[in-house]
Amino acid sequence: MSAGHAAGAGTGHAAVVGAGHAAVVGAGVIGGGWAALFLAHGLDVVAHDPADGAEERLRESVRRAWPALARLGLAEGADPHRLRFTDSAAEAADGACFVQESGPEQEDAKRRLLAELDEAAPPSTPLASSSSGLTPTTLQTMCARRPERVLVGHPFHPSHLIPLVEVVPGTRTERSVVEETVRFYTALGKRPVLVRREVPGHVTNRLQAALWREAYSLVERGVATVADIDTAVSEGPGLRWALLGPLVNQHLSGGAGGMARTLDHLGPPAQRWMDDLGTPRLTPALTEALVRGVDEELAGVDQERMVADRDELLVRLIEEKRRRRSLP
Ligand SMILES: NC(=O)c1ccc[n+]([C@@H]2O[C@H](COP(=O)([O-])OP(=O)(O)OC[C@H]3O[C@@H](n4cnc5c(N)ncnc54)[C@H](O)[C@@H]3O)[C@@H](O)[C@H]2O)c1
Structure with missing residues (x-):
């Protein structure tokens, strides 16, 4: 099988060429x-x-x-x-x-x-x-x-x-x-x-699992509601993560000193936060709290419209990102 391709953006680009379907x-x-x-x-x-x-x-x-x-x-x-x-x-x-x-x-x-x-x-x-x-x-x-x-x-x-x-x-x-x-x-x-070494969940699901783990723990400990956690990500770092990964974002938060400066002054507290992260179990009670939390968050939301808007914004974001060659 061989695959050839001309520019991804714009209409009418060449088909992926392969012998067969x-x-x-x-x-x-x-x-x-x-x-x-x-x-x-x-x-x-x-x-x-x-x-x-x-x-x-x-x-x-x-x-x-x-x-x-x-x-x-x-x-x-x-x-x-x-x-x-x-x-x-x-x-x-x-x-x-x-x-x-x-x-x-x-x-x-x-x-x-x-x-x-x-x-x-x-x-x-x-x-x-x-x-x-x-x-x-x-x-x-x-x-x-x-x-x-x-x-x-x-x-x-x-x-x-x-x-x-x-x-x-x-x-x-x-x-x-x-x-x-x-x-x-x-x-x-x-x-x-x-992915250079096989591990359960590959890379990205492990990264997601790390975030879910702490989100579940924060709900279990009563620190934040499900809706507040979703807002904390989607209106906060999630906006940056769609453009630059979490590590380059960390580099930028170090100013002129970059990643080295960030790790120098925020590394020690971050280590304390990491040491305090929860290890929740998905018990029936926690599962029920998470399901109820999402139901409360989405009460009154037209979910079909929400998904359509998500997809439309995703397409616009992908189009814009393709145009900006400066992003890694
Ligand atoms: N859903 C996700 O977010 C997601 C993301 C990445 C990868 N995956 C992976 O993709 C795969 C499919 O997941 P999904 O979410 O589309 O599940 P799904 O249940 O929506 O689709 C699975 C399909 O396989 C069909 N099927 C059953 N027996 C089959 C057979 N013998 N031959 C062919 N098809 C058969 C089922 O009828 C069903 O339509 C899984 O391996 C999953 O881990 C899922």
Whole structure:
């Protein structure tokens, strides 16, 4: 599989060129986003999902994603109708130039699905799993034929919009497969981050877990409400984090002395805060408090409108960020 790409921003850019189609196996929340993204970049997509009504749901999710993708720039020939739905995972993988597996996050289900995909996909085709939790080396044990082309390509919801994708090779993944996968995702306008060692949750979910852990603890200790925690992030550092990561932001807060100055004068108190962080357990009581807190926060909020506005602002932010070459 080879992937070529011309400039991501603007309309009418060249299609991702590959011999064959992209296979989308598992067409739920995440697979639906991948399918829309692949189609918007001028690929043919062959999808499989055994659930009742899966094809209609997939076509509907592509239809809903299309305006935002069109705004970000469709490739020449991009067409939501270049989507074919098949009755089996093997048929979707047969002749594919790239396989993106997004089936259920259960080890047994992944085992059956990956074995079938590994048997059916051309041997040189990368087989990427969207798995949030399973390590690629575990996934490779499920693929007896060509484990060297298996790796994790972990996206973020909504996966047709969020640029980040974590590329995680397993112990047996060939370097050329990693390079090809990074090229492929880059050609789709994604921003791949290569994870250099396998750890549960890869990188970004661990970072999110660190924040959730303290958020849950603050709720449990009665320090802040769920709504206040969300406001504290979305109206505070979250605004900066969408533009520059937490470490460059820390560097900037040191003024002319940069990161060294920040760590010199804020490092010791930060160490005390880190030492005081909570280690909550998701007990039934805490779970109930978190669910109730979110319900209270969203009382009176039109959630459909909220999600539509989130997606529209996301597209605008992504467009603007693409124009500013000064951001790392
Ligand atoms: N939801 C997220 O935020 C998120 C983010 C990143 C990665 N992921 C990962 O993406 C994968 C899919 O998650 P999701 O949230 O889309 O789940 P989901 O439940 O929305 O979708 C899973 C789909 O797989 C289908 N399926 C079941 N058996 C199958 C089979 N044998 N072959 C093909 N499809 C089959 C189901 O019918 C369902 O539509 C998981 O591995 C998950 O860890 C999820």
